[in-house]
Amino acid sequence: MENRCSFSSVVTLLVLLSLVGSQQSCNHPKCDPGFILQGCKCVRCPWNTYWLVKQGHAQCERCTTICSAQRHLVEVNKCTYTVNRRCHCQAGFFCASVAQFTCRRCKPCPQGTFSKDSSLSGSCQAYTDCTALGKAVVTKGNRTHDQVCGTLKKMTLSKDKDSLLTMQS
Numbered sequence: 337m338e339n340r341c342s343f344s345s346v347v348t349l350l351v352l353l354s355l356v357g358s359q360q361s362c363n364h365p366k367c368d369p370g371f372i373l374q375g376c377k378c379v380r381c382p383w384n385t386y387w388l389v390k391q392g393h394a395q396c397e398r399c400t401t402i403c404s405a406q407r408h409l410v411e412v413n414k415c416t417y418t419v420n421r422r423c424h425c426q427a428g429f430f431c432a433s434v435a436q437f438t439c440r441r442c443k444p445c446p447q448g449t450f451s452k453d454s455s456l457s458g459s460c461q462a463y464t465d466c467t468a469l470g471k472a473v474v475t476k477g478n479r480t481h482d483q484v485c486g487t488l489k490k491m492t493l494s495k496d497k498d499s500l501l502t503m504q505s
């Protein structure tokens with residue numbers, strides 16, 4: 337048993353050494369971005385992987401999983417052989433837990449706040465404070481739109497209303 341184990345590790349070591357040897361003997365220049373050296377050839381990163389250099393070593397890494405609409409994610413960058421997929425939280429949501437290329441958890445904007453674009457932002461924006469501006473809310477806000485302020489004109493509304501009412505009755 338022990339012998340077999342050590343025999344297989346010797347074989348593994350030899351295989352690894354021969355791989356390193358063959359790479360060295362290729363005398364191949366560096367591959368272009370998106371390509372890695374396989375045998376003696378530069379091959380493109382396969383489907384659903386992208387190219388990146390980790391500790392000086394080019395490799396093809398699995399792309400971030402599909403931006404799930406159920407999780408309120410939208411794709412802002414496709415997965416290609418050169419770049420990873422990126423997902424943002426859709427408008428009306430903020431990212432409660434951000435990761436490098438995506439958001440782990442998108443949460444709806446709390447009452448009184450909005451987010452008009454998809455983002456990885458950790459919070460939503462507060463509605464414009466109409467009262468602080470001495471104005472009134474003309475259009476109500478929602479999770480994707482700010483509220484709209486305006487000035488209410490003091491018109492002779494009551495008179496018009498009265499005439500309308502009399503007209504209707």
Ligand SMILES: *[C@@H]1O[C@H](CO)[C@@H](O)[C@H](O)[C@H]1NC(C)=O
Nearest residue numbers: 475476477478479480481482
């Ligand atoms: C939010 O408000 C905007 C502007 O008032 C409107 O166009 C949009 O339909 C609203 N969205 C929802 C989900 O109610």
